[in-house]
Amino acid sequence: MNYYVMTLFPELIQNVMNESITGRAIKNNRINLETVNIRDFAGNRYNQVDDYIYGGGSGMLMQPGPVWRAYQSIIKRTGTEKTRVLYMSPQGRTFDQSYAKALSHNENIIFLCGHYEGIDERVIEMINPCEVSIGDFVLTGGELPAVVIMDAVSRLIPGVLGKDDSAVYESFYNGLLEYPQYTRPPVFEGKEVPEVLLSGNHKKIEEWRLKKSIERTEKRRPDLYQSYLKKHSI
16 A cells, blocks of 8 residues: 655654554555655745635635645656545545545555645646545644544555454444453452453354444444444344
């Protein structure tokens, strides 16, 4: 998987992605990350990439020229057939696990991160990206949503996690929240680890985990629970 992030703050992206699981994946060449500084394509001596909004309004808007030139610099290398372009926007489709799974099958993903009051609409129409949101709230820029999506997608790429089946049992993979988990000591402050988990009976453990996943989903996310019931005709 190759990630290309068009941003005004490349260090922000790099500092997060070079840590923990994604950092190891980059070192092991499971994923590749390239940040493209939109300011490098400003075309003026001051590296200015924003200007006042036509028609009035508060704040500044990113100009179309630098964004378009930055985008073209990537497309010249990747082509368009195997490249997905995502624009981080609160107006876009809400990101979820099913979308992460779909994205994990792409060869190249370009992330367009806006800032200030956003990006000139003309260049968005020219690039025609998929607009994606991580929730119904507004952030300062698209960098944090891009990192969130890259983290979620990377976990689904073979070899990124310690065990190939690690992602299978996490929340949302099968439409349910993850079951409770425990580690040593077996008794902490009077609270004991459920006996079934110490039994060594893998069949009973799996049954217990499924039961707890269903119970937790019903209690905490009734919307997911109803979807699970419909999917399994329960």
